[in-house]
Amino acid sequence: MYKTPGRPLNKGKWGVIISVRRGIFNVQPVPTPGTLRGRAIALDLTVSTEDNRGFNHRLIGIYSPWIPGGSVDDEQPFWPEITSLCHTAKFSWSVYGDFNATLLTSESSSTSPGIFRSRIAYTHFLESTDGPDV
Structure with a gap:
């Protein structure tokens, strides 16, 4: 089990946890910047295959700020740091x-400006990494 505990704030706290079944993967934790403490965990996994060759894959677990860089509590550059973790992977992620x-207005009932700012930051992440939104 890998975790980054949440940081207490005046509005509650958050954190991320990833559990990996022993024996199926070889796991190497990836160091993350202090700005992602409580927000992201990165693991480099070696996934076993039937022919005993295996392949490497970076797994990143996140809890994104609601308004990235837009509130007193979340001034760190969340999506640029996640983009960097993707770009430094030498294999799939x-x-x-x-x-x-x-990505779509129809996916949310909120009319808050924070939704729009979050959408822009997330869209920029997808474009910067050539990542698909599944």
């Missing part, structure tokens, strides 16, 4: 978790 962003 995937990001899982709570993105707190949508």
Whole structure:
């Protein structure tokens, strides 16, 4: 089990946890910048295959700020740091978790300006990494 505990704030706290079944993967934790403490975990996995060759994959678990860089509590550059973790992977990567962003207006009932800013930051991440939104 790999985790980055949440940081307490006046509005609650957050954190990320990834559990990996022993014996199926070889796991190497990836150092993350202090700005991602409580927001992201990165693991380099070697995934076993039937022919005993295996392949490498970077797994990044996230809990994105609701308004990236837009509130007193979340001034760190979240999406640029996640982009960097993707770019430094020498193999495939995937990001899982709570993105707190949508690509389409129809995916959210909120009219908050924060939704729009989160969408822009997330869209920029996808464009910068050539990543698909699944």
